[in-house]
Amino acid sequence: MxxxxxxxxxxxxxxxxxxxxxxxxxxxxxxxxxxxxxxxxxxxxxxxxxxxxxxxxxxxxxxxxxxxxxxxxxxxxxxxxxxxxxxxxxxxxxxxLPDSHRLPVEPLHGAWLFLDRVQDPGNVGTMVRTADAAGFTGVVVGQRSADLFGPKVVRSMQGSQFHLQMFEGDLQKWVADFKAVNAPVYGTQLNPQAKNFRTVEPKETFALIMGNEGQGMSNDLLSQTSDNLYIPMRGEAESLNVAISAGILMFQLNQNLD
Amino acid sequence: MxxxxxxxxxxxxxxxxxxxxxxxxxxxxxxxxxxxxxxxxxxxxxxxxxxxxxxxxxxxxxxxxxxxxxxxxxxxxxxxxxxxxxxxxxxxxxxxLPDSHRLPVEPLHGAWLFLDRVQDPGNVGTMVRTADAAGFTGVVVGQRSADLFGPKVVRSMQGSQFHLQMFEGDLQKWVADFKAVNAPVYGTQLNPQAKNFRTVEPKETFALIMGNEGQGMSNDLLSQTSDNLYIPMRGEAESLNVAISAGILMFQLNQNLD
Missing domain, CATH: 3.30.1330.30 (Ribosomal protein L30/S12)
Structure with missing residues (x-):
């Protein structure tokens, strides 16, 4: 020593x-x-x-x-x-660091969280921790999100990175991979076609995309989702913190732990 | 000027x-x-x-x-x-500041959030903001919680203090007042009698208590609740951030906004 x-x-x-x-x-x-x-x-x-x-x-x-x-x-x-x-x-x-070039275990299975340009390290870490508690299988962080292994993210994850498959990658490609196996990909942008999150029938394999704190999801991704979900709330939309929204949605969509 | x-x-x-x-x-x-x-x-x-x-x-x-x-x-x-x-x-x-000596509008009605010794200003502010979005009527902060009107709490509340009835007070007394009108008071401590939060039939008037980040609710309050709720999760209990737990519970218990 x-x-x-x-x-x-x-x-x-x-x-x-x-x-x-x-x-x-x-x-x-x-x-x-x-x-x-x-x-x-x-x-x-x-x-x-x-x-x-x-x-x-x-x-x-x-x-x-x-x-x-x-x-x-x-x-x-x-x-x-x-x-x-x-x-x-x-x-x-x-x-x-986990090897960012490895591929996910095939076939794609379970509940996945995709983070699209989420900037705040505390939000990223808290969402990973919540995904773990909600029984998710993996998290994919797209480009221009807070780095998964920075000190603040690591502090907020509280070790959940060891219980999940963790990837950094091109979310467009990940979305396409999920759709190729007929697994729904849920966006979270409020638009006229958005569905109340409580009306979605939970499936075993799906991906949920959370977007940037200010701007939400990128349009490129939004155009590829199977459905967009919204959380009915009082007052103006976007009035929930992104990590809180993610928590509500993840525990609604992944109920196989009950 | x-x-x-x-x-x-x-x-x-x-x-x-x-x-x-x-x-x-x-x-x-x-x-x-x-x-x-x-x-x-x-x-x-x-x-x-x-x-x-x-x-x-x-x-x-x-x-x-x-x-x-x-x-x-x-x-x-x-x-x-x-x-x-x-x-x-x-x-x-x-x-x-809102007048902390005024009394709530009688009769007690709607969904209320009670905060028992929640320490982190960001958690307090985020829970108030989430209570607002979830259509809650009021928030009561007990002694030894972060002060409701400190700079960090105010930043996190994002103005939700103007949409809710806000009180500081003796939570024991508030719990007794709710029970006196037969409104359930839900604790959030994991114990053998705790109920899965999804099995609770939402009522129009109730209170939900969230406790300290590390120690949870005080035993004095716990002994007075109508029921204790838990969120089924993977791995160890207490693995959700308190503000995330509160968000999941509030949106589950108060669904009259749909």
């Missing part, structure tokens, strides 16, 4: 850089901050490439050394520096 | 102080930041005690002077200072 005390150490610099998308892509890794995430990763059989802990945490949990490929003891100052957290728990791990 | 250029001006200091609960209570006022909130307040017939704008916004909207009891032209620096916003829109207003 290596002991690091300076924030100028090269390891520390490398971990800090994982806050940027560029460094995550270059190294193919991202950082998990805190006990819950590290444990969720371990339970899911994810390789802990590097475990980083304060002296206090590492000595309280000697089992960590056996769990990790490499273990580093760092100061609390370093921990704050690399996690960008005011009061970090004193434990973090570096794990591999 | 008074023109202010210094952040040391007494008006500016007073507005800045409205970021604290103490000053809001002492003055009986709070601050609305941005066009949407100011317009929502005006549409709802709320007195705009003071309108504060940059030269650019005030000259583009001469109608503002007629809408407000008093108008102040300020610099962008002052605007940033009092709103605590990086890029404020250049318009704000001071309005009165």
């Amino acid at each position: 290596e002991q690091l005390t300076s924030i100028h150490n090269q390891h520390v610099k490398d971990w800090k850089k994982l806050q940027t998308k560029k460094a995550r892509r270059q190294t193919g890794t991202y950082l998990l901050d805190g006990w819950h995430l590290v444990q969720e990763a371990y339970k899911a059989g994810i390789d802990l490439l590097e475990v980083i802990g304060t002296a206090e945490q590492l000595s309280a949990h000697p089992e960590l050394e056996g769990m990790a490929n490499a273990t580093y003891e760092v100061t609390e100052e370093i921990m704050k520096h690399i996690t960008d957290t005011v009061t970090p728990q004193g434990i973090a791990a570096v794990v591999a | 008074e023109q202010l250029t210094s952040i040391h001006n007494q008006h500016v200091k007073d507005w800045k102080k409205l970021q604290t609960k103490k000053a809001r209570r002492q003055t009986g006022t709070y601050l609305l930041d941005g066009w949407h909130l100011v317009q929502e307040a005006y549409k709802a017939g709320i007195d705009l005690l003071e309108v504060i704008g940059t030269a650019e916004q005030l000259s583009a909207h001469p109608e503002l002077e007629g809408m407000a009891n008093a108008t102040y032209e300020v610099t962008e620096e002052i605007m940033k200072h009092i709103t605590d916003t990086v890029t404020p829109q250049g318009i704000a207003a001071v309005v009165a």
Whole structure:
């Protein structure tokens, strides 16, 4: 076990850089901050490439050394520096990004959430977490959404990334793939043809698309959906937060958990 | 119209102080930041005690002077200072807090949301906004929840406070009042007696209690509820964000908008 005390150490610099998308892509890794995430990763059989802990945490949990490929003891100052957290728990791990070039398990099956240019990291993370709780199979994030493995998204996902199939990709292609197997793709733009979400007969395999916080879904995608759903509400439309709408729709459409 | 250029001006200091609960209570006022909130307040017939704008916004909207009891032209620096916003829109207003000593319209009627020690301002604001969209009648915030009129809550409510009856109060008393008129009060704690939320027959008058993010509802309240509801989900319980759970439950329980 290596002991690091300076924030100028090269390891520390490398971990800090994982806050940027560029460094995550270059190294193919991202950082998990805190006990819950590290444990969720371990339970899911994810390789802990590097475990980083304060002296206090590492000595309280000697089992960590056996769990990790490499273990580093760092100061609390370093921990704050690399996690960008005011009061970090004193434990973090570096794990591999899921391979974004792999293909989904064929045939396409189950409930999927597609995110079309959702910008806010908290919204993206919360929707992934909610998709997990709602028993969804996978999440696909299109281009120009918040990066799935940035620190805020990872914090909001709370480990749900280990329970779902996670992809980044071209949503147009994903929509076409679902339609090719006769699975409905539901848009969520209010328009005159939109259907009350409670009138949709839930199916086992489908995709739900949530759009940008301000502008909603892109027109290109909208023109390809099987149906558009709306949530009847008082007052003006668009008055629900996108993550709240997603939660209501996901639990309505995927009721096979009852 | 008074023109202010210094952040040391007494008006500016007073507005800045409205970021604290103490000053809001002492003055009986709070601050609305941005066009949407100011317009929502005006549409709802709320007195705009003071309108504060940059030269650019005030000259583009001469109608503002007629809408407000008093108008102040300020610099962008002052605007940033009092709103605590990086890029404020250049318009704000001071309005009165709702009278927390008034009583609800009798008889108790409609769907109500009770918040028991919900800590996160964004969660509180989002739940109020969602209650509005779901056609709820009122929201009651118990002690030790985030203050309803702090800047972050106000930002997240997006003006929904003007469409709902809003109270701060003793939730024990409110629960007793609902039960006295035979209206169900639904708790949201997972326990062996909890009911799947989809099996509840929606009623016109009821209250739904959402609890603290970490600890859930207080036991005192829990012992008084008519029923406890749970949302069936994959994996461990408590794995939904409280605002997401509230959204799913509110739209399930209050379907009279369809």
